[in-house]
Amino acid sequence: MPEVLSVEGLGKSYTGVRALHDVSFSLGSGEIRGICGENGAGKSTFVKILMGITQPDSGSIRIAGRARDIPGPRQAQGMGLGIVAQELSLAPHLSILDNIWLGSAGVPLLHRRQALRERAQKALDALGVGDWDLNGRVGALTMGQRQIVEIARLLARDTQVLILDEPTATLSDSEIERILAVLRELKAQGRSVIYISHRLGEIFELCDTVTVFRNGECVATKPVQEVSREGLIELMLGRPFDEMYPQHHANPDARNALVIERLTVPGMVHDFSAVAPRGKILCVAGQIGSGAAMVTRAAAGLLPDAIGRLTLDGKTLRLGSVPHCVARNVFFLSEDRASEGLFPPMKVLDNLVATRLYAHAPLGVLSWRALRRIATDLAERVGVDRNRLGTAAVNLSGGNQQKLLFGRTLERTEPGVLLMNEPTRGIDVGARAEIYRLMRRLCDLGYALVMTSSDLEEVVGIADIVVTMYRGRTVARYEGERIAMSTILADITHPAEQAAR
Amino acid sequence: HAQDKSKGKRVAMLQTLATHPYVATTTNSFKARAERYGMEVTVFTAIFDAALQAQQMDDAIARKFDLIAVMAAHESAVVPAMARAKAAGIPVIMVNNTPKAGAEEFYVTFVGQDQVAMGRATGESVLKALKASGRDGGRVALITGALQQGLGPHRVAGFREAMKANPKVQIVAVEDGKWQTALSEKIAGQLYARYAASGGLDAVYGMADNQAIAAIRAAEAAGISVGSKPKQLIVVGSNCLKEGIDAIKSEKLHSSVTQIPTDLGVKTADTVNDYFNGKKLPKQVLLPTELITKANVARWAQKCSY
């Protein structure tokens, strides 16, 4: 395989953090390379350097055999590189067409739109979404759909080396399948792919070789046939890994905590009913856009136009008021941690106590002593280093950020209800296992947990009760032994009764 | 009947700022008087915006008013518009704000006060007060209104002129207080500090009474004695604002100078009336400039409250 890209001795430090250290890497043409590693291992930093988004402190990059400087993404494009960044890079105010060609070096100042339109249409066709309106605004698309537009952008631009940083984190399984198929096709055409994912299944399914990052260093590169799943995890963590999903405990006190009756969110959820008992995990499973995420949002009071009847421990829970929910210990964890969960520039301590100010502010005046004590306690319990209470929350890794958000919900006078969307999105295996353990511990304390997930492996692994949804409607409900990957997959993709029509 | 010719004439009054008490009072008394002559007065307000005022002048020209009376927001920025008025055959009367030298051909007459004389009167008052308090020379600081154009520079010039009479009296500082009270207080305090080491200031001219009051406040705060007695700091103002009158009564302010909006408004209306009735007008119609001191303050107390 001729080498298309190679990197020698790459290093990069941020304030006080060594993100990359002496990384060497090479990629052949027609190769699909997986990159794995814990949160914060340096994967994104690595590919950002390749694209010229960040500049390395040291090291050299060769593309097609020539040493190159990459001052910015535009120049990288000129060298045949293209990226789907971890955070989406679409302009919501522009149309799909404009987004596909946004910043493309191949579009002159004055150009014929028709030619561009045709090439964009071809890219969409290849991704199986040829029926989308190229003039539609990207802002109106769901996260998953946007991800597909990003990939279409790479296709339309004839990229030789495609870099995908967690492209599937927000996609449903069927969409993932399609993307993997497209990538295989590209490989067949001789293009190369760098594929970053926390979903190890995809790595094994798609990639030829896998590179593992740990603590900013490149610790191993191996053909996927030569590693096992366990081996890979061990390489990532640097220690043996026992078990992903903790044991279910039978909970004696399984009173119904949250009862949802005929919940309707116009245009998104239709007549949803379910019961979340204490000590159990109720999982609402559905593809992105199925309305599952809206159920939790509505129950958390975030959707003002939701209607229906919610009761908590027999008493009515008012819809549409978050403060009201928080006051009754109903908490929400968003799938969008960065912008809907965390207060990024604020300290870990402030973040931990954000929802408890009521209890510790007689007449509105805070008792910092109490708050600090509580924060220390909470940090201990969710496993965030208590020495970092004073650092800004942005500086924590994704896994630690999520733990911190869990921390907000603990230590109440009485156990509450936790509504979670995609609680482990973008979180590495190690941290993920810790979060699952944390969820179980909450169950033991008598919390009722409601979660949504588009990762079926996770659904099957952690849920006690599963409710499947398709296009805003409930399909079926499963409990205990009856939870199985295949039936759930069938439900959420094309349920029997709807397929019949 | 001589006055008949004013009847039904349409007059545009362009004022600078409707929220300014002096301006508003002038305009109101002008309007009242002019309407008694049977004129029809339309008021435009430029919020001290020279560009807007020029625009308003052009609008007034387009609408063929019989006469335009203008308080210039900016002495030279108004000239091109005045030239257009002249070209259109519409007479312009300047009010209060001294016209730019060299623009005489574009206006009929100026109604207002001689700002240089006001400065001169103030200067003379300072010299007299210094002498009366036993000082032969002295150091004087000026805290002025906006110095870029308009009244401020004229008054400074008049003040300097008066100072020539006694070369031992020096003007040591001219600082731009922009007519603002708080800013003037700050400047005053810093001037006191600057000259404290070398024996202090003898007199301060706050160009408007509100600025003079600010200078008094700063002096009091700094423990400097204010008044007209020996060793005291002499503070003078002008414009006869109510706060100035009060301060003269309490002997804190040595003197002020008349500037009375009701008189100005009336005088302007009379001048306009004269113009319509074909009277020959001088290039300047000046209102009297009188010094207000403790001696005659009672006479002005009424007129200076607007």
Next chain:
Amino acid sequence: MTGKGDTVRGTREMSMPLAPDWRLLPTAVRAVVIVALTVACVATPGFFSLPNILSLLTTVSFMGCVAVGMTLITISGNIMSFSLGATAGAAAMVFIVAVNIGGIGIGLIAALAVAALVSAAQGFAVGWVRANPIIVSIAAVALIYGTAEIFTRHSSIYFKPGTGIEILRGKLGGVPLEFVVLLCVTAAGQFILYLTRFGRNLYMMGSSFRAAEAAGVKTWRTVTGAYLWAGAFTGLAGVMLAIRYDGANMDYGVGYEYDAIAAVLVGGTLMKGGHGSALRTLAGAMIIAIVQAMLLLRGFRQEWQYLFTGLIVFAVILLHSSGERR
């Protein structure tokens, strides 16, 4: 650029050898600025004289109160309000009218209430429907001036004789009363920001509106509260102006919003919200006032004073942010 990629590793790498600790840089920069300023002050003849100090302390107080109020708005993520200057003028006028009718107590209550309400109404529009704060405040300026024109009939107003307003014109232990008020306002601002639930909510909203909403912060009340306090502090500035200069008109307070935002910025409060403090703003206001005083004392001509003030504000902002960011 803060996304979920910008994360520092979890708990384990604490033992990792750190690069030179850049976090100390802002502190170092600040120390250098303070030392430089002090040296310059000492070297300026007359700076430490009574008249200078007193006039500086007095006149910085009016704008300072407005700036502390502005800080709350900035921290809450709403950039700045253009209407605070006009609010100060209106409060000064209301104060005099009310004092003339009902005495000092009534005057104080009326002035603060009007200022707080005018500002809180804007806060309500900003918070409840999330209207754009800059436009709302520009609109408010126009409305305040328009209304004032109708009510005041274009006149200055003065205290009646015998209101006893003179007693509010003294000093407290040698310090001008105005500055004492500024210190109190700063303390109050700092108290609100650091020690109350409301203050914490402000920071939360400023650093992430959506997260604050999802965490159950009553966002519109918090925004309204920020504007309410800003209005009250500004009202206090208006009251002090009226008391000190024995009268008021709508020109009082003109331009204070620019001075205030300059003080906020020079103090190092971030425009994007979620970070900053009242103390910082006090420092910013003092720095600007000191620099201006120094230039005047050193006898710089007026025009150079303007230019230097501009350059120095520029420099301080640059220094601050480069220290902040590194």
Next chain:
Amino acid sequence: MKASIRNDPHFRPLVILAACIVLLSAVDWGQWRFLSAATPFSTLQTFANIGLVALGLGLTMMIREFDLSVVGMFGLAGCVAVMTGAAHPWFGIACAIAIGLAAGIIQGLIMVRFALGSVGVTLGGLLTFVGLAHVLTENRSVPYDNFRVALLVNEPFAGLLSVRSGVSLAIFAVVALTFGFTRLGRDIIAIGSDRRAAMIAGVNVDAFIVGIFAFSGVCAAATGALLSYSLASASPAGLSDVLVPAAAAAILGGVSLGGGSGRPLGIATGALVLAVLRSGLNAVEAPPFVNDIAMGAILLTVAIGDGPYLMRRLRQLAARERTDR
């Protein structure tokens, strides 16, 4: 169909413009003050004072920045033009524009190099430019002695336009065409809508920031210089209040401070709304407070109507009413 008209970025400004004209005409009915031949010219003159500044400022707002320094540049450029352009007016204009360009580029570079927010940098710029203008003029107003030029730039031609308003309209046309028919417009919207995304997609964001601030500087400088010529004078304190009307025009024209929305023609319409209001209220002899209150009310209405939570709040109120009954 209906929705597509409503989503058109020019829809709202045009509606407001129409509403203003209708209202003023109604007030004026039968008296032929607003509805007179002179009004269009007068309106365009006012437009010339704020239009270009609004365009420059509006473009900075479109990329989620804010150029406070336009006020300072407006005054400084006027002084520079008047001081250098007495003999050769073109030379004066060229000097003014060069200063605007240089100042914009410097500010832009500072923002890009040090990753600073624009409010801070341009506040520094504003104070510095004002200071510079004072130094250059020694704190005096400077008269412009070339009176012929002063009259020429305001000379009406074609009954409607003057040199000043003609220049403004021409620049608007060029910018609108560039914005609509080249890549630049979409790149600007993308930067405003999500800067990081645009950068990763390959847009040279830094160049755009520098370029747009340079353009804003040039706009302010050109307007300031022409205004100073037309008034035959310049003042370091500025001859006209320009920031607030310019920001208001941009916002009325559909630019949001959140970035990503707005079009040059929208800004032109917004500026036209303000100009019509100013000239119209002048014409119908409204007392000054009516001007203030009308302007305040319109801006407030636009701000509230634009509020992203408006619909949600109204629905909440409706729901509350239902449950109360």
